[in-house]
Amino acid sequence: MALMEINNMVKRFGGLMAVNDVSFAVDSREIVSMIGPNGAGKTTAFNCITGLYPITTGDVLFDGRSITGQPPHRITRLGIARTFQNIRLFSFMTALDNVMVGAHSWMSAHVWDSVIKSPRARADERRVTDRAHDLLDQLGLSRYAGAYARELPYGLQRRLEIARALATQPRILLLDEPAAGLNPQEKKELMALISRLREEGLTIFLIEHDMRVVMEISDRIVVLDHGVKITEGRPLEVRNNPQVIEAYLGHGAAERMADA
Template sequence: MAHLCLSDVSVHFGGLQALTEVNFDLRPGEIVSLIGPNGAGKTTIFNVITGVYRISGGAVSYDGQTISGLRPHHILARGIARTFQNIRLFTAMTALENVMVARHCRSRAGVVGAILRTRRQRTEERDVRDRAMAALSFAGLGEFAHAVAKNLPYGLQRRLEIARALGSDPKTILLDEPAAGLNPSESRELMAMIQRIAASGVNVLLVEHDMSVVMNVSHRVVVLDHGVCICQGTPEEVRSNPAVIEAYLGSEVD
């Protein structure tokens, strides 16, 4: 059974058809990339999966259960985390504090426990800190744990956002253009990190315009154009597909 599955998913906003009967799945430990021209519907799919947008037709299932219609925090609690095109860190907080925030969906002590500083709350707080540090170390940011987020270089802020998503202990992570603005060296470090995430058993859904990243890390690639899936397959199959070439480069005009 597929870990995450989109079945005939359609989304429309009034008269605008954003997605039309999109089908694909994401299996455990797999890296799947969504590619396509601007406006193809890639971020719309992320918003559908994470409960930001309601679908107009079809279904999204996860671990064999329908998650279409659930609210974003319920979807996060089920193990689906994401990043965003534009960095959305708590800029005045430290790197460690940013990742600790992600653990809220796993916390159980509650407000009363926090006020009274119960034993359970103190134990949970230590666990949150330890797991946040582990996520930072995984992202190669351990030495920056106490640095204020806004003072980190851009490339490290990108990695911190991924570390924060990992801090929620996801089984699936959605990365929205994580290589945007990175130099070649930073892109190589990002590719290695994405591969480590998948090797740890977390499946990765990636939206990315940097084709060197897509072709080097993806097990499969799904190509969208105007909200329609026009091709899916291995990077090699997609690279040579005429429909993909036309979507990106246009057809020859006499």
């Protein structure tokens, strides 16, 4: 069964159809990419799935149940984590705290536990701190644990955002242009990271512009243009789809693709 299913999703801003009747599904432990030219409605679709925008019509199913109209925090609690295209870290919190905020939703201590620092709150806090250090450690960020998020180099900020998303205990991870602004070395590391996440059981759904990254890691690709889904399929099929080349890559790009 598909883990996430989008059925006839429509998002309208005034007269603009940002997302127009889009349907697709993401299976468990799959890596699916969404591509399309700028303004195709990819990020809007992301925001609709995660509850940041209310959907005009249509339905999003997660694990067989509708999550349409749920507030963002509840969607995150159900297991959908995301990163943002323009990194949205909590700039004046330390890297460690950023990751710990991610763990907010599954912490069991109540407010009154925290207020009186009950054993439960302490245990909770210890567990989350451990987990956050563990995540930072594995992502090679442990040296920055005490630094403000804004002090990190750009590439590491992207990685920290992934760490924060992973701390929410997701079932599916939505990455919005994770490779944007990374150098080739960092892109390689990102691809390794994504593969590893999948190996560990996570489902990944990403928006990406970098074709090398998309072609290399995706199981399937969904192509959007002007809010409409043009096609979806395996990387090879999409790459050779003339409609895609026409709409998305434009003339002359086909040759460049062949070179790559």
